[in-house]
Amino acid sequence: MSYKLSEGALEVIMNGGHYDKPVMQILGNKKIQGSGANERFRLLVSDGKHSLSFAMLATQLNDKLKTGELRVMILLEITILAPGSEVGKKLGNPQTWSEDSAQAPAPATMTPAPKANTRPPPAVKPTFNPQLDSSMLSSQMTHPIASLSPYQNKWVIKARVMNKSGIRTWSNARGEGKLFSMDLCDDSGEIRATAFKNECDKFYDMIEVDKVYYISRCILKAANKQFTSLKNDYEMTFTADTVVSECMEDASTVPSVKFDFVPISEIANKSPDSLLVRNTFTKGHIMILDMIGVCKSAADVQELTAKSTGKLLKKREVTLVDSSGGAGARLTEFNGSKSLSCLSSTMVRLNPDLPETHRLRGWYDNGGADCDIVNISARSGAYGGVSGEWVTFAEAEARQLGAGERGDYYSLLGALTFTFSDNAVYKACPQEQCNKKLLDQENGLYRCEKCNREYPNYKYRLLLGANVSDPTGDQRVTAFNEAAESMLGKTAAEIGQMFEYDKAAYSQLFEEVKFKTFVFKFRTKMETYSDEARLKTTVMSATPVDYKDANARLVKSIKALSGVEV
């Protein structure tokens, strides 16, 4: 049996023409990406005259590839005329198809399958010119960003610059250089583009945020998901051939940046752990979000040195009120205090012309400025720490509180299950700032090792060991003077007197406080004693329970857990 291929059909198709029901030979195939629904195969096809490897069996590109400069051949439907095992050989002597190999122009449309000996008709004027320059670009021939892949390098996108970084330089073992990057979007999707060295110089000034550009001839590669929160599996790199041209006509079809503003009140309830992006630099989880707010106050610029890198840093704290703004700020939590940080990718826009801005301005100017604001960055007490939030022992453990360098602070509603009366009170140095335990010289004088002095007098101080329980667990804690006074309900002086003169009352006191409930503020830190790591938890304060407040918290957590209004 002989096989008739549609000789010349590839040339017609690749020049933008139409060829009805071409007969081709499939010389090979390659799985190119994805799996499941994204599975896609690239075929090497031959019409006997030319062969072409840019043929894809695709689904999602079908409706998107409406452009005139069809460079990828998409096989929508094929009928197998004969299996390869039967054909057994490559038909004809196909040459790899390229623009240059198309000598003759073809008509834009060519219907029924040509007879075997018909010479292919002349091709239409190529729509894609190797000497492409920006003046040739127009909306008529653009590709959706979502269709870009490393397997197809002849494309033009019409994209809006959402975001542009500053120029950054680097120097490492592999060399040095500079770069800037930008995030581009169109109505199909978004992609990160990076311009290195020469291209950095060439395009940096030209690229402006919010403008729309035609861009072509970049290299595409897989995006490293660790470093981007954009929804694209690929990212692009500018090359020496890259062409960028500002779109001067109607750009309204290209969407502008879409913000998904998170109100501050919602940020309060968000945890950076409900991660959108895993931050590999700090081993923690970060959440990237958009917010819009009125800057109510701004602190001076502070200079500090990063502990980890020794790098000199600058920071400036600003207070934003009400709803939320900016783009891609980083949510962090430090001892319960929430804050947003700007990343290098963060775009800060002043008075953006958005409905949300006007709404916020209206709110602020009409009393919002004077509103009582819940400060979600507040740290409780003088110690820093939890912003009023109560955690349980189970949560404290789950959050690994205390594992860090500096220790963590948290509040907890719990009961004293045991207090250790032994050595709970001691004679301390009478000096105001010195609370060192005195050594009894047995001669009416007491020696302070710290002050290197002897005193005839002393003051009583407390150092109380206790167990605290909550419904999820318990913890051995230590309470120093003031916290211990709160727990025992007596002053150190009173307790000292009891210890000296009324041992029974003293013992009774420690019995009485058993199962008393307090709101504790703890500082906890992992410490190592003879190679054994142990959590050292100190009571910073113990206050009686305000049950109205406790109830409100309970109601709030029931709501949060159940989603039901109570």
Added chain:
DNA sequence: CCCCCCCC
């Protein structure tokens, strides 16, 4: 080819 996102 970068890939840093820090501090209390």
